[in-house]
Amino acid sequence: MEPNWSDNQPIYRQLRDRVVAMILEGTLKAGDPLPSVRSVAADYQINPLTVLKGYQALVEEELVEKRRGLGMFVKDGAQRLLMKSERELFLKTDWPLIVQRIMRLDLEVKELLKSVDDGKRSKS
Numbered sequence: 001m002e003p004n005w006s007d008n009q010p011i012y013r014q015l016r017d018r019v020v021a022m023i024l025e026g027t028l029k030a031g032d033p034l035p036s037v038r039s040v041a042a043d044y045q046i047n048p049l050t051v052l053k054g055y056q057a058l059v060e061e062e063l064v065e066k067r068r069g070l071g072m073f074v075k076d077g078a079q080r081l082l083m084k085s086e087r088e089l090f091l092k093t094d095w096p097l098i099v100q101r102i103m104r105l106d107l108e109v110k111e112l113l114k115s116v117d118d119g120k121r122s123k124s
Contacts, residue, residue, distance in 0.1 A: 011046055015054035023063065023079050024086065030079070034064060034072045 005011050022028040034055060041048040055072055058064040063078040102112070 005044075005046075012050045012054040012057065015040070015046075015051060016057045019054070019058055020063070020082060020086075023074060024082055026079070028074050030074050030076045032074050033070075034058075034074070036071055 005014055009017075019028065019034065028034070035043075037048050037051045037055065040046070040051045055064065059066060059072070063075060063082065064072045065075050066072055
């Protein structure tokens with residue numbers, strides 16, 4: 001996880017979003033433990049209650065589960081559930097803005113696809 005925090009959003013929400021990104025990327029898989037509240041608080045110099053609040057949001061979203069005395073673990077199906085909800089969110093909020101910008105800039109589909117292909121080749 002990145003130690004830099006933005007002023008745009010509460011830290012607990014940013015922490016939640018970082019764990020979500022780790023689940024989506026496969027860094028955290030079903031059954032994997034989340035880092036302990038104490039270790040995250042110490043590593044990033046934030047209040048343990050802030051970490052707990054971020055983790056609690058993940059529990060409420062049914063992405064992680066508490067195991068008494070053991071910690072919190074990524075639930076089976078969390079990545080699939082997240083992928084579905086994140087895709088829906090992208091299509092409802094981000095995509096319409098992107099389409100508007102594409103149209104405003106009069107970009108062609110071929111041009112956009114070429115830029116994606118060029119980006120893939122530069123990573124190889």
